[in-house]
Amino acid sequence: MRKILLFLVCAVGLANFNLRAQTFTIADTVTASVTAGSASVTIGNYITNITGTNLVLRWRAVSSNFPVDWTDSAALAICDDELCRQNGGGQIWNPSLNSGGTYTATYSANATHDSTSDFHMLLNLSSATSTGQHYMTFSITDNSGSLGGYSKTTTFLINKIPESVANVNNQETNINLYPNPAHNEVNLVYNASADVKNIAVYNIIGKVMAVYKATENNSANLNIESLPSGIYFVRLMNSHGDVVVTRKFTKQ
Numbered sequence: 001m002r003k004i005l006l007f008l009v010c011a012v013g014l015a016n017f018n019l020r021a022q023t024f025t026i027a028d029t030v031t032a033s034v035t036a037g038s039a040s041v042t043i044g045n046y047i048t049n050i051t052g053t054n055l056v057l058r059w060r061a062v063s064s065n066f067p068v069d070w071t072d073s074a075a076l077a078i079c080d081d082e083l084c085r086q087n088g089g090g091q092i093w094n095p096s097l098n099s100g101g102t103y104t105a106t107y108s109a110n111a112t113h114d115s116t117s118d119f120h121m122l123l124n125l126s127s128a129t130s131t132g133q134h135y136m137t138f139s140i141t142d143n144s145g146s147l148g149g150y151s152k153t154t155t156f157l158i159n160k161i162p163e164s165v166a167n168v169n170n171q172e173t174n175i176n177l178y179p180n181p182a183h184n185e186v187n188l189v190y191n192a193s194a195d196v197k198n199i200a201v202y203n204i205i206g207k208v209m210a211v212y213k214a215t216e217n218n219s220a221n222l223n224i225e226s227l228p229s230g231i232y233f234v235r236l237m238n239s240h241g242d243v244v245v246t247r248k249f250t251k252q
Contacts (some may be wrong), residue, residue: 134155
């Protein structure tokens with residue numbers, strides 16, 4: 001009985017610690033469509049400080065499949081609560097190195113613990129020729145050391161639509177998988193018109209490793225923590241059992 005009580009006390013203490021550890025909120029994913037030839041657009045995202053003290057947040061891009069012409073200094077910028085930083089010299093994301101710089105910004109608190117401030121993307125793809133759906137994921141960490149370095153990721157999912165085929169629904173380009181490479185989970189975003197009902201993960205020799213039911217919100221989060229490291233394929237199947245599309249990813 002004493003061991004059980006000790007376990008319960010520790011579990012409650014751990015739960016309370018995890019509860020205290022969260023110091024800010026931000027959307028998991030922000031989606032936007034950009035028409036080819038359009039001027040600079042703002043993809044809104046916000047960080048809410050849920051504490052009563054100012055937070056120093058450290059952020060950096062951790063994965064992306066943005067085409068090269070989406071990442072030049074005139075095309076890409078990220079605005080935190082202090083500065084708007086353009087991607088000159090690959091400071092935000094360098095496709096050649098598959099990495100980016102690290103920055104900090106202070107997010108002020110208020111008495112009601114709901115102070116909301118900017119963390120948004122600016123995109124000007126008027127000169128870019130690449131189209132389709134692409135993503136960029138950022139890791140944001142509480143660097144103030146106040147409550148254990150709480151960390152969260154947020155993903156900007158952008159679909160650039162060609163002017164000449166703006167009304168054509170291409171299922172192949174409108175289904176996106178991220179991050180890739182992945183560690184513990186894989187996210188999928190797809191259009192309702194794809195009629196996705198089931199999602200299956202196969203290893204490189206064609207063995208089914210996991211099967212998931214698709215949700216009705218046109219996205220899925222696949223837990224792959226138990227999969228060994230390697231190359232895998234995700235197959236999205238419609239209500240008739242036909243394969244809509246196949247995507248490949250690497251589990252690290």
